[in-house]
Amino acid sequence: MAQVEMVDIYLMGKKYSVPESLTIMDAMEFAGYQLKRGCGCRAGFCGACGTVYRIAGDYELYVGLACQTKVEHNMYLAQIPFFPAVKAEYDVDELTPSASSLATYYPEIYRCIGCNSCTNVCPQDLNVMQYVAYAQRGDLERCASESFDCIMCGLCASRCPAHIVQYHVGILARRLYGKHVLPPAPHLQERVEEIKAKKYDADLDELMKKATDELKELYNSREIEK
């Protein structure tokens, strides 16, 4: 078996030697941490593990998801698993799908100075500054679409000099768009009414009484939609 290559990393300033193949998250556990904050789905979906780091000899501050980023030699890192941000409380039913709805709850979107820091740090490679620009214009469709893959890790907000909480703006835009702009599904409405009128109750009651053999026969002779 091959020799395991080790690298030195610095967790909150303490030096640990860890296998170079590990993600930041695995490396922290390898070093002996039992994570409470800063760990969630471990698959890049939940946004729990935003991490900032520097590499010795490099002035730049890097960011990434701990579960999706490999360790490097001489990496100095700290997690920012909780970055304070206030979510506005609103009633989506009452709001109109417009720029003014967004501006009411998140007026700071107009303070954007166009520095693009949010886009640069996004671990999902979203064009964050662009979707904030769509929000400013009230272009909900584009704002919703551009922000859709957001995992709400908060790295954008952590770097914003205008104090915008981009991911909260994104979800409000998406909910307004989904609720008020996308047309409701007509077949869904019909089916809900049928169910409320108990249209399928008798058939379901009948099925529940069936013996396993009868059900098996129904199952095996199902017509499969192409």
Place this chain on the structure above:
Amino acid sequence: MYTPEMKELIKKVEETRPQRVGVDFPRMTPEERTEVLKNYHPDFIEEGFRPLKIGVNKGENAPQELADLLEARSRLEGVELNLEEVAYDVDVLVIGGGGAGAAAALMAKEQGAEVLLVTKLRFGDANTMMAQGGIQAADKPHDSPPIHYVDVMGGGHFTNIPELVRALVNDAPMVIKWLEEMGTMFDKEGNGTMVTAHGGGTSRKRMHAARDYTGAEIMRTLRDEAINRGVDVIEFCSAVELILDEEGKAGGAVLYNLETEEYLVARAKTVILAMGGAGRLHYQNFPTTNHYGATADGLVMGYRAGAKLAFMDTIQYHPTGAAYPPQILGLLVTEAVRGRGATFLNIDGEQFTYHLETRDVASAAIIRECVGRKKGITTPTGMVGVWLDSPLIELIHGEGAIERMLPAMLRQFSRFGVDIRKEPMLIYPTLHYQNGGLLIDEHGQSNIENLYVAGENAGGIHGRNRLMGNSLLDILVFGRRAGLHAAEKSKGVEVKKLTLDHIDAHHRELEENGVDTAGRVSPMLLPRYTHREVLETAVE
């Protein structure tokens, strides 16, 4: 990036590839399937299970790792706790902040109940967030709840509890409507018609999706709405034991603040357990697709209070979990990869099973190749796996097919230096879902009065096997039902004196049955990964 040793092995895959194009490996006969399942599917590995020595399901089989936690001592042993000192006093206590808990809290709140939701990690930290594929509902004209019913029963090998299946399929369109009204962005055509697709075992195209972020979209919408509606939420605060009242009814829970490490008493008229599954117990040492918090806490707490378990001996393993690169170990490789023609190959580049066997059979065949025949490929971290020859897809469907059909997979692997258009993927079965859980009725009630269960924590809906797309559905159907019923019920409840006598009784039962708990304490709350074992294996 593959190591030089692995790249050397990949040459064997490349050598046999041209001969494999357009040639199907023979399917197994029914006898062969039965045999491979019996010998290699983890559900049939006798050592993987043991009969429980205590509790309502005494004598019934449970996975060893779960039995270890069910047969362990309480975290509260030796803790000074005054049950009269009530920190939170509410109508409905919801434990768990995934899809089921959020749905339950929203419905209970809507009924006017005072609701408290506590969750071990962050609100929304749950398997719900990771569900990609979709959610089933029979809402198209040529489909119906009865047609959905037959699909579910067949998928579960006719072991499902009929009342629960009826609730599942009949509520399904209502659940989709509810989500639509909250602004959930389902994939739709221009006039609003839902874009729906097939899933394994469906007879109609009824899989609704929101790109391949379906669970995330649902979870973040529910979370946003719960906060808007004023549901009280405490994060990083787990429950560690249920509290009963002197009549034996549920009356609250002992909470544990993960940061201050304090225990707190929450009194409630009704309690809803929505604490998810158990993937992080790594049954039989399997990696898992599950969230960090999936440690069976709800099963342990409920069982200790006398709630009955169902179908605990049936676990869903997904045949294609990533075995390499180590950074994505156990994560899901979508079934579409083999659906498009990629085949399984061993260390010699030889195919050993038909590539489209069912999930359970495919998993068993891969395990046989690695464990039984020792023909797997070992990774630098000591994992073993077989190739899934993705480049074959480009040979079958033409150059560019992977980028077009499997963009998420392409991105996931390329992040760690593997180009699946040119190099095969290394995969191994991964622990995906617990088919069983605490037994519920159609209102989400357990056999303990005023105790409800919803989501993966609950059992009976799917029988011995769940179909794709019915999990996102079940957490919402039974989350909503539990929330509604628990809120209504709470109006007539007067909580009597609180007690933890059932914990003492549990300890006595352990002793009377001669269970050696070997210092085990549960619920587990957080898994512990030090990776020392991984390193030790690797440097052997």
